[in-house]
Amino acid sequence: GQQLNQSPQSMFIQEGEDVSMNCTSSSIFNTWLWYKQDPGEGPVLLIALYKAGELTSNGRLTAQFGITRKDSFLNISASIPSDVGIYFCAGRRGDWGNLIFGKGTKLSVKP
Amino acid sequence: ETGVTQSPTHLIKTRGQQVTLRCSSQSGHNTVSWYQQALGQGPQFIFQYYREEENGRGNFPPRFSGLQFPNYSSELNVNALELDDSALYLCASSGAGTGGDEQYFGPGTRLTVT
Numbered sequence: 451g452q453q454l455n456q457s458p459q460s461m462f463i464q465e466g467e468d469v470s471m472n473c474t475s476s477s478i479f480n481t482w483l484w485y486k487q488d489p490g491e492g493p494v495l496l497i498a499l500y501k502a503g504e505l506t507s508n509g510r511l512t513a514q515f516g517i518t519r520k521d522s523f524l525n526i527s528a529s530i531p532s533d534v535g536i537y538f539c540a541g542r543r544g545d546w547g548n549l550i551f552g553k554g555t556k557l558s559v560k561p
Numbered sequence: 562e563t564g565v566t567q568s569p570t571h572l573i574k575t576r577g578q579q580v581t582l583r584c585s586s587q588s589g590h591n592t593v594s595w596y597q598q599a600l601g602q603g604p605q606f607i608f609q610y611y612r613e614e615e616n617g618r619g620n621f622p623p624r625f626s627g628l629q630f631p632n633y634s635s636e637l638n639v640n641a642l643e644l645d646d647s648a649l650y651l652c653a654s655s656g657a658g659t660g661g662d663e664q665y666f667g668p669g670t671r672l673t674v675t
Contacts, residue, residue, distance in 0.1 A: 483664075547617050
């Protein structure tokens with residue numbers, strides 16, 4: 451099935467560092483979502499974006515809906531050990547319907 | 562407010578058998594979507610149910626079928642299990658009637674086919 455191009459695949463960072471990851475598509479999306487998944491758990495919604503150019507924050511997390519509507523970015527500032535996990539981007543073409551996911555970015559944080 | 566729940570947590574089946582997975586949607590949500598997540602991959606859309614009708618389907622064969630009940634809970638049925646069906650099965654609920662709101666996921670059911 452189709453998946454979005456998400457990068458990087460994995461990151462090893464020091465506690466306190468900032469993190470950036472992104473997601474691209476060859477198709478236009480109307481909605482971009484960012485989820486975090488811990489081992490053995492379902493994905494947890496972090497941020498939802500609905501307008502091209504939109505910049506939305508949730509605590510130390512900031513995400514942007516790309517102007518071309520074909521990409522999105524997630525930044526985490528001042529990382530802490532509990533940020534460890536796999537981050538997924540997901541896009542939706544219409545105003546409703548299924549989500550298309552990236553393969554995930556695995557984040558490891560060294561204390 | 563009750564979140565999305567799924568049962569069972571883990572399941573081991575033999576190739577050729579049939580399996581039924583269950584999902585209770587979040588309070589106030591009337592749309593349920595099912596996803597398959599293979600190891601190391603992102604979730605893949607199976608199908609969505611709204612008002613007890615299938616409302617969209619991904620690239621999965623007919624042996625994957627589902628139901629939604631009047632209380633918005635849902636079942637995923639898989640017949641003639643294959644080894645490649647081993648995966649985490651995720652249920653997500655949303656409230657806009659046609660999946661337009663954000664989708665909230667349950668913890669998943671880990672299915673192993675031997």
